[in-house]
């Protein structure tokens with residue numbers, strides 16, 4: 001893995017960084033780079049086998065810096081268990097990187113609590129995780145929470161009347177909605193943190209179009225999108241490690257500001273060195289932020305705020 005030209009990643013010794021979906025794709029590369037820089041990295045993964053393989057690779061590059069914890073974002077019980085284990089260990093969390101995701105499975109699938117899979121894993125699971133870890137995050141001197149979104153948020157629409165796609169499932173619409181939700185979440189968290197003096201920097205990032213397992217795990221290896229992606233790859237795609245750059249920059253940028261969004265700087269933000277990303281106005285809308293937050297609290301059964 002290489003970093004972008006001119007990148008300087010400072011010594012992260014003493015920092016604890018939690019990365020969801022750290023066994024594959026951009027989450028893996030971000031975890032690897034943070035571990036190499038000296039952070040203690042928690043690989044939050046749902047498969048012991050895939051997580052163990054990633055851990056061994058990171059261990060070889062940065063001995064003793066990473067550990068594996070099981071987390072299935074498609075099951076709130078697993079999210080509660082994960083957060084309880086981290087709480088028992090104690091200490092602070094300097095960066096929570098909400099990266100795990102699933103994209104456009106052809107048929108509607110649901111989580112253990114019966115939510116549409118993409119909204120459930122990509123957004124609701126991370127909302128619950130953030131609420132449960134907030135206290136430990138706020139124990140850090142300058143904490144950051146980073147949501148992973150996508151260029152797909154541009155075409156996203158919050159279907160308030162049918163958030164769970166029960167009346168009709170369109171795989172891509174559900175994906176775009178979940179990624180828009182992540183960006184609205186990041187902006188609303190930024191507003192609440194600033195207003196309430198929480199001291200948490202709320203950021204978001206996206207990888208452009210990166211070569212990972214996302215298409216194979218969602219639409220499938222032989223799907224139309226997989227074939228189109230193969231054809232377009234030389235023009236618009238970048239390697240998985242480069243897709244992690246905006247996430248890494250969000251973690252280390254000394255000039256980061258509340259609500260900052262990071263993405264590749266090339267054509268249509270598909271690839272290239274990382275920098276500021278373009279946020280659609282609908283993701284900045286404070287009314288949408290309030291509405292999404294209230295819906296998420298209702299659906300996850302938790303209040304996301306500091307204190308008891």
Ligand SMILES: NC(=O)c1ccc[n+]([C@@H]2O[C@H](COP(=O)([O-])OP(=O)(O)OC[C@H]3O[C@@H](n4cnc5c(N)ncnc54)[C@H](OP(=O)(O)O)[C@@H]3O)[C@@H](O)[C@H]2O)c1
Pocket residue numbers: 020021022023024025026027044045046047050071072073074075099100101102103121122148149150151152206207208209210211212213214215217243
């Ligand atoms: N690649 C792109 O071009 C692109 C573009 C825009 C945004 N993104 C976003 O980037 C993020 C990472 O995706 P990627 O491209 O790196 O794809 P990836 O290689 O498929 O990685 C996705 C990760 O999420 C994990 N995950 C999926 N469902 C989970 C669950 N229920 N509980 C816990 N972990 C779960 C996967 O674990 P398993 O290995 O166990 O399935 C895997 O570690 C996603 O949020 C995606 O929406 C990617």
